[in-house]
Amino acid sequence: GQSLEQPSEVTAVEGAIVQINCTYQTSGFYGLSWYQQHDGGAPTFLSYNALDGLEETGRFSSFLSRSDSYGYLLLQELQMKDSASYFCAVRDQAAGNKLTFGGGTRVLVKP
């Protein structure tokens, strides 16, 4: 089966940088995705890493190390609207196209 670990909660101030780590165990890794979910809303896709390295998209970046079964999401120049839950998810080749989600990290941005 697959399992993912990520911190449950992070608090930071506006303008700060937050790194959300995600470690995973899976039998046939295919890629690591990150999703953002605001309270009451559905998850929205942020990034996908299939290869080692850093992918940058505006203020958000995602990193993957396949050898360490580890990735992170980096949120820079935090804004109040970034307060949300962030989920890492893995696609497992052995499980077809299914995504398995981590427990989610709740990010609270304070003024």
Next chain:
Amino acid sequence: GAVVSQHPSWVICKSGTSVKIECRSLDFQATTMFWYRQFPKQSLMLMATSNEGSKATYEQGVEKDKFLINHASLTLSTLTVTSAHPEDSSFYICSAGSGTGGGETQYFGPGTRLLVL
């Protein structure tokens, strides 16, 4: 990005009734759609994988006779919660994959909040 819609967004029903939720991929064809359930402050739990033209694949612990899934076309999958009970109250979210192979990304619908009284 790809657009996935869900209808209805809110449902309130009496215990014992059945509720149908529709999931549509609006600008792409999806041979596979996924149904998730999310309880407050918890992660998304995959319920089943919906395959166009064939039977759905249910996750362990999900009753297939209670949660009926139909994927009649490449753009529509439906989830019917039969004989709903208060414990079925939850946020139901569908997703559809866009792209092929390792680059596939799942896009989520806006979700359906079900409240069973």
